[in-house]
Amino acid sequence: MADVGNVKSYAVARVAGDLMSPANRRARLTVFCYHQVLTGFDNLRPGEPDEQQFLNDIRLIDRVFNVLPFGEAVKRLESGSLPGRAASITFDDGYANNHELAAPILLSAGVPATFFIAGGAIDRGVMWNDLVIESVASAGSASQATKLSATLAELKYRPMAERWGAAERMYRNAIGPDLPRLMMTREMVADLANRGFEIGGHTLNHPILAALPDDAARSEIEGCAAWIHDVTGQTPKSFAYPNGVPGRDYQPKHAVMARDAGFEAAASTEWSVARPGTNSLNIPRVGPWWRQGRTLTAGLCRGYLKSYIAR
């Protein structure tokens, strides 16, 4: 966007933020949701930033917002002790590029972040949707993008074993017998924790919780808390619902399960900004809107206004 990198636009955004997201009792919390940082543009993953774009994002966020780890930020939203223009940066799933590309940028900027990890995907090395993406890409047909989104949308809501079976078959037929490792290793997750990043849960196998029987949903949520404790030695306090659309991908009962498993804050993928009184287990998030067709200040105001109008 034209206004990114422009010192005046940061100043305007900060003034707007000071008005709509002051410190303490009337504070708002803007939570950014990332998945991957790539070495270069990938037309199959067009929404994911490359290193340079991510560096620009972090500089921008750091100039406009006061960034806190997700768990701490939600706790301070609840107690009315957030700084003005508060924000958190979160990553879902646990891709290796979070450790290789994102973490060094965050560390050198001195900006905290929270990584929500699907432990089963770490142990398997890959997410099922990436197997589908790689398989369809190797076919190289003109209609590949259409076919890809149709396949992903269809498989997403199938039972887990069926979804994984279909994705693995697709990959082995299209590419070969050995599945790639795209996710972090356990050692990388532990390294992020040692470097001071918050590690949160994202279930074990990334199911749509609302599509699971209750006992299976509960063991996915409890299992990821135990997995993180195993790997990092720390008890996770933050969680993100897979796919994350409230009412469709998870229900209020899943928030209760998360709380029972020891999580104190949980993130959805509803596009909004949290306000005083927002349920700590239903914290909405936003994407970096300045790369998605809105100017810095317009997107910022849209999020804050939504938090004043909602409910």
Ligand SMILES: [Zn+2]
């Ligand atoms: Zn996810």
